[in-house]
Amino acid sequence: MIEFQGVEKVFSGRGGGPEVRALDGIDLSIGRGEIFGIIGRSGAGKSTLIRVVNMLERPTAGSVSVDGVDMAALDGAGLRDARRAIGMIFQHFNLLSSRTVYDNVALPLELAGLRKSEIKAKVEPLLELVGLGDKRDRYPAELSGGQKQRVGIARALSSEPKVLLCDEATSALDPETTTSILRLLADINAKLGLTIVLITHEMAVIKEICHRVAVMESGTIIERGDVFDVFTAPRHATTRSFVSSVVGAELPETLSERLVAEPVAGGNAVLRITFKGAMANTPIISQLTRRFGLDLNILHGRIDHIQDAPFGVLVVEAVGAADAVQSAISFINANNLSVEVLGHVPANLRAAG
Numbered sequence: 149m150i151e152f153q154g155v156e157k158v159f160s161g162r163g164g165g166p167e168v169r170a171l172d173g174i175d176l177s178i179g180r181g182e183i184f185g186i187i188g189r190s191g192a193g194k195s196t197l198i199r200v201v202n203m204l205e206r207p208t209a210g211s212v213s214v215d216g217v218d219m220a221a222l223d224g225a226g227l228r229d230a231r232r233a234i235g236m237i238f239q240h241f242n243l244l245s246s247r248t249v250y251d252n253v254a255l256p257l258e259l260a261g262l263r264k265s266e267i268k269a270k271v272e273p274l275l276e277l278v279g280l281g282d283k284r285d286r287y288p289a290e291l292s293g294g295q296k297q298r299v300g301i302a303r304a305l306s307s308e309p310k311v312l313l314c315d316e317a318t319s320a321l322d323p324e325t326t327t328s329i330l331r332l333l334a335d336i337n338a339k340l341g342l343t344i345v346l347i348t349h350e351m352a353v354i355k356e357i358c359h360r361v362a363v364m365e366s367g368t369i370i371e372r373g374d375v376f377d378v379f380t381a382p383r384h385a386t387t388r389s390f391v392s393s394v395v396g397a398e399l400p401e402t403l404s405e406r407l408v409a410e411p412v413a414g415g416n417a418v419l420r421i422t423f424k425g426a427m428a429n430t431p432i433i434s435q436l437t438r439r440f441g442l443d444l445n446i447l448h449g450r451i452d453h454i455q456d457a458p459f460g461v462l463v464v465e466a467v468g469a470a471d472a473v474q475s476a477i478s479f480i481n482a483n484n485l486s487v488e489v490l491g492h493v494p495a496n497l498r499a500a501g
């Protein structure tokens with residue numbers, strides 16, 4: 149649906165400063181009907197990437213096509229038509245304060261020259277869809293942030309786009325309102341088959357609704373894949389730091405500061421066992437205890453769901469003979485779970501903690 153090929157965007161420096169390479173050779177393909185997330189730290193190039201889709205920024209090299217149309221080749225009427233098929237919502241909603249909810253949603257249709265009756269036939273169902281049927285005559289100042297974003301979404305949908313671009317659409321909202329807006333977007337994606345591209349700096353947003361994700365750094369994509377795969381096996385250090393805040397893969401400080409790399413005389417190994425999908429239901433602790441005679445002290449753990457698939461991390465202190473611990477590690481690996489020796493601790497870590 150959206151193809152980026154070798155896309156570059158170089159800005160001439162602000163105030164005579166050095167030029168900025170905001171996008172540096174982006175190749176990316178976003179499928180029809182996908183919810184695709186782009187995450188990165190401030191300045192990574194996310195906004196620029198989303199804005200080249202509808203040519204709010206023109207790439208300095210490479211091409212962007214939407215539904216087979218080369219966007220950079222368009223201008224004037226052709227670009228206006230193509231943009232009608234690409235809705236956009238913004239962090240600060242960009243509503244007109246002097247217009248009611250109804251009139252904000254109607255605006256793109258008025259600009260396209262539709263008759264009043266045609267506009268009404270489109271706007272009213274959209275207000276119902278976003279849950280604002282009873283707020284049609286209110287002004288933006290009378291609405292909460294979440295309601296304002298619902299107006300933004302209805303307005304973006306008014307021209308029946310094939311693609312919806314979301315530029316940090318939930319960053320100004322509290323966590324509960326964020327969840328309700330993300331649910332609405334997922335609902336729209338399912339009902340209308342709309343392709344949604346969203347940019348965010350919060351991994352929780354990606355985890356909530358995206359099917360695939362790309363991680364950006366310094367104008368490039370450093371990692372991409374299915375959300376479940378990226379969350380459960382992040383490869384790049386930046387991705388790992390984004391993911392760890394959500395899936396609890398980070399160790400509590402009280403534990404990490406006691407770990408040492410080499411075995412300690414009379415001490416024990418600390419293992420991190422990762423459970424994914426169907427494997428999350430394996431009764432691994434009792435099996436390790438029975439088969440290898442190990443005592444396992446649970447030091448840290450979390451079970452989460454990513455797109456309805458379970459994912460868990462369990463950190464245990466394995467108390468037992470070194471060869472029994474090695475056999476247990478082989479057994480865990482053979483059962484399609486993953487295990488990592490995080491380090492070693494003196495005996496009785498829990499008692500000491």
Ligand SMILES: Nc1ncnc2c1ncn2[C@@H]1O[C@H](COP(=O)(O)OP(=O)(O)OP(=O)(O)O)[C@@H](O)[C@H]1O
Binds near residue numbers: 160161188189196
């Ligand atoms: N119009 C512009 N002129 C000059 N430099 C720009 C312009 N727009 C963006 N940049 C620079 O391009 C780089 C990428 O910016 P961009 O806004 O795409 O990043 P971002 O990942 O969206 O960051 P944020 O989350 O802070 O919005 C930054 O270094 C930024 O300063």
